[in-house]
Amino acid sequence: MKIVLVGYMASGKSTVGRLLARQLGIRFIDLDDYIEEHQKKSIKTIFSEKGEIFFRKLEHQMLNEVLGKEESLVISTGGGTPCYGTNMTIILDEADHSIYLDLSIPNLLDRISKEKENRPLVKNISDKELPEFIGKHLFERRPYYMQAKHILDCNGTDAETVVEKIKELL
Ligand SMILES: Nc1ncnc2c1ncn2[C@@H]1O[C@H](COP(=O)(O)OP(=O)(O)OP(=O)(O)O)[C@@H](O)[C@H]1O
Ligand SMILES: O=C(O)C1=C[C@@H](O)[C@@H](O)[C@H](O)C1
Numbered sequence: 677m678k679i680v681l682v683g684y685m686a687s688g689k690s691t692v693g694r695l696l697a698r699q700l701g702i703r704f705i706d707l708d709d710y711i712e713e714h715q716k717k718s719i720k721t722i723f724s725e726k727g728e729i730f731f732r733k734l735e736h737q738m739l740n741e742v743l744g745k746e747e748s749l750v751i752s753t754g755g756g757t758p759c760y761g762t763n764m765t766i767i768l769d770e771a772d773h774s775i776y777l778d779l780s781i782p783n784l785l786d787r788i789s790k791e792k793e794n795r796p797l798v799k800n801i802s803d804k805e806l807p808e809f810i811g812k813h814l815f816e817r818r819p820y821y822m823q824a825k826h827i828l829d830c831n832g833t834d835a836e837t838v839v840e841k842i843k844e845l846l
């Protein structure tokens with residue numbers, strides 16, 4: 677069984693994915709961590725040294741590699757993964773369950789403003805400009821996330837409860 681979590685930056689994909697995999701007793705792969713291990717560099721360094729297009733090509737290649745594994749997996753994608761090239765089509769074809777962790781702009785803003793440093797796309801956006809940036813960016817990305825098989829409203833829901841809700845969907 678393959679379960680793929682998608683959603684905007686800081687929607688909880690990594691946190692929830694790790695917990696879910698532990699409870700289901702299957703392997704967890706965080707695509708961002710997988711890319712970092714493959715490149716032996718942080719995402720932040722990959723962006724600054726090689727640029728975003730290099731990262732997106734690598735992300736596509738690594739997504740294919742991970743989805744091709746012959747084992748049950750929970751895969752947490754990066755915030756942009758479903759929104760580039762054919763990635764969302766591949767996810768829909770290969771995953772038994774794709775799940776969008778849906779969070780409102782104010783809740784995303786609240787989380788992202790506390791953790792901007794390791795997120796290259798927002799680290800140079802001022803606090804004043806951040807709400808407008810997230811609103812516009814989410815507007816562009818949401819059509820991809822919304823293609824997931826399940827849409828899960830995660831507002832006001834702690835990570836353990838999100839995991840329980842996912843288990844009910846499976
Ligand atoms: N359900 C939740 N309720 C409250 N806080 C949460 C919840 N899930 C995750 N968090 C917190 O939100 C922050 C972002 O979570 P996380 O890193 O899992 O997001 P992500 O979707 O993997 O982000 P990215 O796309 O940047 O990898 C972390 O500080 C995490 O502890
Ligand atoms: O939203 C995005 O485009 C990104 C989110 C992170 O998970 C990383 O994949 C990277 O920082 C890009």
Ligand SMILES: [Mg+2]
Nearest residue numbers: 689690708752
């Ligand atoms: Mg993550």
